[in-house]
Amino acid sequence: MVSLKSTLPEFNDINDIISYYSQSSDFSNLMISNELTLSIAYFGSLVDEKIIHENISTPILDKIEEISSLNLEAIRKILPIKDTKIQNNMEDITQQVLQGKSLIFFKDNADRCIVVNSLATSKGYREQNDAENESSVIGPKVGFVENIDTNLRLLRKSLNTPNLKFEEMVVGTTSNTKVVIAYLDGVINKEYLYTARQRIKDLDYDLICDSSMLDQLITDNSNTPFPLLLTTERVDRAAFCLINGQLTILCDGSPYAINAPTSIFDFFVSPEDYLLPWVLGSFFRMIRFLGVMFSITATPIYVAVLTYHIAIIPKDMLGPIIDSRVNVPFPPLIEALFLEIIIEFLREAGARLPTKVGQTLGIVGGIVIGQAAVEAALTSNILLIIVALSALASFTTPTFKMSNTIRFLRFPLIILASIWGGLGLVAGVIILFTHIIRLKSFGIPYLAPLYPLRYRDLTDGFLRFPLLMINKRRTIFRPLIQSRFSVKAKIKDKRDDFNNE
Known part of the structure; x- marks a missing residue:
């Protein structure tokens, strides 16, 4: 090997x-x-x-x-x-x-x-160095900071190998921002390294103040709501991407690292999945996928059913739905958009306000406004429950950028469902999948390993198989070395040979 x-x-x-x-x-x-x-x-x-x-x-x-x-x-x-x-x-x-x-x-x-x-014992750490937006219950909580030299040290402490290389560049005609490409020599496919190097060198932009701006400038397609490059503030997640044969781009002044190439499944993977038993890790990962599907389709289905397909509602449910909507003067489309926009207002206000005030506003504002809207007959209590659950389900994704994408996708699907009912919803989902299939990240299909199908990579896709079964790097990244570690028969069988002691 x-x-x-x-x-x-x-x-x-x-x-x-x-x-x-x-x-x-x-x-x-x-x-x-x-x-x-x-x-x-x-x-x-x-x-x-x-x-x-x-x-x-x-x-x-x-x-x-x-x-x-x-x-x-x-x-x-x-x-x-x-x-x-x-x-x-x-x-x-x-x-x-x-x-x-x-x-x-x-x-x-x-x-x-x-x-x-001459080791710097405290360099790379600060009192508040935790990953705020990608927190986890167990595992390391060290996050990147705004100083790029500190971030390089954090990566070297995580991957103590001579193969870890840093390539420094300067971007921004006015800002002259320091950018570093990190990769594992001997593992990464050099094609991705050349692509990243060329795209960054070709930039003719005056100010680069954050890695998110760099993300938008070097991405394969800037006209899609889906994030094509994975940004993370967690050091362990960036290290895991490097081990898999991906590259990491660090930008001075930004506490986020860009990882490329990536697939859509990477945005539903949490570092916590690998710290739990594989059964629990797989279960929570499935919860995320189901939560995303519910968040995108729940409100459009409600609008489609009440607008065009009222006959499919069971008789036992028809009475409560009629009672909840009997005094509502608006059609389902206006009712749904009204509630969805209120939820977005609360989210944005809570994110911009100080932490303690924002949490209070989100809880109290949601309860008060929701109850007042139902009592004022502006919306039905059933739709209020559906929208609230959809909002909660969108937060199950461990990546903030994908959560924003899910929030956005509900609105076009709601409009299509109100125009053509179930047919419009199905057409919207087909258009969505067609768009995803055409997306690429540094030339890698965005839907891989599902399309094109790679059976071996599915061991770390919808489910997270035992660690001993995911000893191979993902083939979609075409790493130069496939094996991460050797799996011995003794380890597999979990038997100890006491005779050799």
Whole structure:
């Protein structure tokens, strides 16, 4: 089985390690002394620059004349840092750089180096660093922040591998915003990397202040209500996308990361699904899909039935429906639009107001306005229940952008149902699916793996199979390495061999 580690080149000396790590934009290789060819190398996203300056470079420069040529032991004694070692094992050195350690070495004699612990212990964290809009009950809650260097550190802490590469670019003719493309070398299909790089380079826009603006400018189709690129504020979700062979785009000043390519199923997956037993994870995922279908179609069905198909209502239900609508002067279309717009008003007002006030407004406003509307005979109590349940169901999606799309789709379906009844609703659903089938994300079909059908990828689609059964990366992303980990027979059988102990 091909592993991620096997994609690394063979390092013969420190210069080979520096050459490989220099492909990532957050790696620095600084010359301390030209005469002695003395250099220091480190990942800027992991180390504390203050330690580099005060405890490494300054003491060496102050006593540079006392250091004999190619004498690492003399340099190590100068450093006012306890955790220092002279090492010559290239494999160990490769991993220690990823742990926030710096390398001090002579370029002309690069078979060994001084490894200095310069890790920034608090860099990348703040008091309020939780993911606010993608919260979960269990699992890590660390989210991205507005500082891109901090976000790079958070990613490196999650994926401690030399294959993680960062490619830095500058966009915005006026803002000159720093943008970084993160990917796993040896896993990602380079076609997506070239596509992202080219689309960002071709941008001729004056101000890029958030990743959402960058999302709209590099997406495959900007004339669709569906989000074609997955934005997330969770570090663990971005790391999972990188592991699957996707790329992550970070924008300075934005606490959200863009993941591409993506399919429509990614917007219904929560990181919490993989932290629960697979039966519960699959159940909650199905609840989300059912909630979306109910949210989109419940109100249009009500309008279609009461406008054109009253005969299909059972006799036992006909009486309560007549009683609830007997004093309502409006047709079902106006009644439904009235309630849906009120719900949108409450949502928008609650989102813009301070948190405590917004929560109070949403609860009290919904109860008071809904009850007053029923008593004033502006709407029926049955439709009030349906609209309230539809609003709740739209929040089951773990991604805010897809929730907005679901809110929007109800309105055209309600209008079609009021014009042609059930036929209009069916026509609207067919048009919707036709539109989704034609969408692509970085060239990947948006409806994959359902269309085109990929049986193996369905193990992590509508249902979440056991973790041991989803050891393969999704084929729709065409990763260079298919296997994520090996599944041994002993692990599958859950039997321990005590005879070998």
